[in-house]
Amino acid sequence: MGKNVLVTGGSGRLGNYVCPYLKEQGYNVSSFDVVPPRPDSANAKAGIPFVQGDLTSLGDCLRAFSFGQPDVIVHLGAIPFNVDLHPPYAGEYNRAVQDGLRFSQAMPEQATMEINTMGSFYVMDAARRLGIKKVIAASSYFVLGIGFRLSGTSYEPEYLPMDEEHPLLPEDSYSLSKVLGEEIYRAFVRAYDMRVVAMRLLGVYYPDFDRSRAMHTFNVQVPAATDQDKGYLVSNTYQYVDARDIAVFVKLSIEAGNLAPFEPFYVATDTKYTEPTSAIVARRWPFLAEKAKNIPGTEGIISIKKAERLLGYKPAYSWRTRELS
Ligand SMILES: NC(=O)c1ccc[n+]([C@@H]2O[C@H](COP(=O)([O-])OP(=O)(O)OC[C@H]3O[C@@H](n4cnc5c(N)ncnc54)[C@H](O)[C@@H]3O)[C@@H](O)[C@H]2O)c1
Numbered sequence: 001m002g003k004n005v006l007v008t009g010g011s012g013r014l015g016n017y018v019c020p021y022l023k024e025q026g027y028n029v030s031s032f033d034v035v036p037p038r039p040d041s042a043n044a045k046a047g048i049p050f051v052q053g054d055l056t057s058l059g060d061c062l063r064a065f066s067f068g069q070p071d072v073i074v075h076l077g078a079i080p081f082n083v084d085l086h087p088p089y090a091g092e093y094n095r096a097v098q099d100g101l102r103f104s105q106a107m108p109e110q111a112t113m114e115i116n117t118m119g120s121f122y123v124m125d126a127a128r129r130l131g132i133k134k135v136i137a138a139s140s141y142f143v144l145g146i147g148f149r150l151s152g153t154s155y156e157p158e159y160l161p162m163d164e165e166h167p168l169l170p171e172d173s174y175s176l177s178k179v180l181g182e183e184i185y186r187a188f189v190r191a192y193d194m195r196v197v198a199m200r201l202l203g204v205y206y207p208d209f210d211r212s213r214a215m216h217t218f219n220v221q222v223p224a225a226t227d228q229d230k231g232y233l234v235s236n237t238y239q240y241v242d243a244r245d246i247a248v249f250v251k252l253s254i255e256a257g258n259l260a261p262f263e264p265f266y267v268a269t270d271t272k273y274t275e276p277t278s279a280i281v282a283r284r285w286p287f288l289a290e291k292a293k294n295i296p297g298t299e300g301i302i303s304i305k306k307a308e309r310l311l312g313y314k315p316a317y318s319w320r321t322r323e324l325s
Pocket residue numbers: 008009010011012013014015032033034035053054055056075076077078079080081115119138139140141200201202203204205
């Protein structure tokens with residue numbers, strides 16, 4: 001009999017890769033989401049048991065966890081963007097504002113902060129009440145402060161490649177909610193005998209979702225800095241992570257026995273370009289050329305070495321090594 005695993009946000013895009021994969025790997029998987037699985041979804045096809053409920057209700061979390069009896073919770077449920085409105089700013093940022101407007105029409109402005117922080121708190125609180133000791137939680141590389149640059153300034157890495165020791169300087173509600181989520185996990189592992197792995201995911205590539213396919217063009221010609229974009233580093237590091245690699249990462253995290261009580265990892269598959277990273281950085285973000293000069297080959301400006309070292313993570317879905325499906 002495999003371990004019991006409950007996936008929050010299981011009806012979402014990532015949930016539809018993680019749940020069926022873990023089931024295939026012999027785990028007893030259940031899903032918890034505010035939205036039921038679509039009848040044509042991977043989860044429905046795999047017959048994943050489902051509990052409907054809201055992450056911001058402690059009662060719903062307790063009910064779902066009592067149903068699934070998980071040994072491990074995989075916490076993916078979140079609003080994966082910021083829904084609050086911001087004053088318009090120039091160039092690149094207008095797209096984020098348009099997205100913000102679009103998202104905000106569908107959701108109250110406080111949704112990102114409320115669901116991502118209180119949802120993470122209730123997941124941890126329900127887990128400790130029921131004696132569930134391990135949580136694998138989705139965080140984001142936006143914790144760094146890359147992402148929605150509300151100040152209109154460039155992101156300034158202290159050093160390259162960035163790793164899990166790099167300072168976290170978020171500006172927008174989504175990035176901040178992920179940093180606060182990580183603080184919540186840290187507090188719970190300090191207080192109780194619990195373990196949390198935080199997956200700081202790069203931009204996720206979902207092979208089955210059209211919008212994701214359109215956003216993930218491979219072998220991109222990375223443009224040079226222009227007067228208009230001022231050579232700023234905003235959100236795109238030209239790295240991505242394939243949802244199928246994340247599913248494998250989740251399994252490695254569930255099975256790892258040698259980790260610190262709270263362990264964050266950057267999780268990526270590959271970079272999207274073929275030129276050496278040092279040349280890409282010198283052209284795209286000239287102010288970072290010096291810091292990037294020793295990055296080997298096409299390794300990203302955010303490093304996944306820690307995941308390789310501690311978990312034996314080896315991304316399998318690079319566009320360089322196999323046909324894209
Ligand atoms: N998509 C990306 O590129 C990306 C990048 C970095 C990190 N992440 C993180 O990965 C995780 C999964 O992202 P995704 O792309 O699958 O997003 P998604 O929006 O497709 O899935 C999130 C799921 O959470 C559920 N949810 C939202 N609010 C809820 C609530 N109050 N109660 C219960 N369920 C609720 C939604 O219904 C949805 O099914 C998120 O935590 C996200 O922040 C995503």
